[in-house]
Amino acid sequence: MAGRAGYTAEEIRELVAQYQAQPHGTKALWLAEQPFTVHQFRRLRQMVYEGDVDRELIPREHGGMTRTHGQLAAFERARAKELAEHELEVARLQARIEQLEGSNEALGKAIGLLHRLSGQEPDTATTTDS
Incomplete structure (x- = not known):
């Protein structure tokens, strides 16, 4: 999965918000029901929280953007x-x-x-x- 994997920036933000809204202990189940892997979702989540979804930028692990x-x-x-x-x-x-x-x-x-x-x-x- 490169970039946004066919999702718009707003769809990615909504997916991350849905994930965050899941009650404690149900996030893994929610992720298992989605059409992407945990690793792929982690990248999407990084784009929302630490990078720039609109420009498909994800920070380096040691960067100051975290x-x-x-x-x-x-x-x-x-x-x-x-x-x-x-x-x-x-x-x-x-x-x-x-x-x-x-x-x-x-x-x-x-x-x-x-x-x-x-x-x-x-x-x-x-x-x-x-």
Whole structure:
């Protein structure tokens, strides 16, 4: 498996987040169910936490790019906050869509009612000059 192995950067970030979300003692089982090996996943995880997923860069083992557990935890907290904000935005937009759909339906009914009322009006008498 070279680079991202056919996964987008966002898919890799999501896979790593799913792995981190697994309860203690179930991560190995989760990894066994995935289409990649433990070693391959380790490389993907290094890209997310220690390297650059977008440019497919992984640091050397002795490099200064490695992060501490505290930094990894901060990264996860930031990601969780970002996901929570995203979910709030999605919920807000969904509520707005429902509101607009309700307005649209009300306007459609009003237009239909206006068409029916205009069709029921008596014809105006035509006058002729004779």
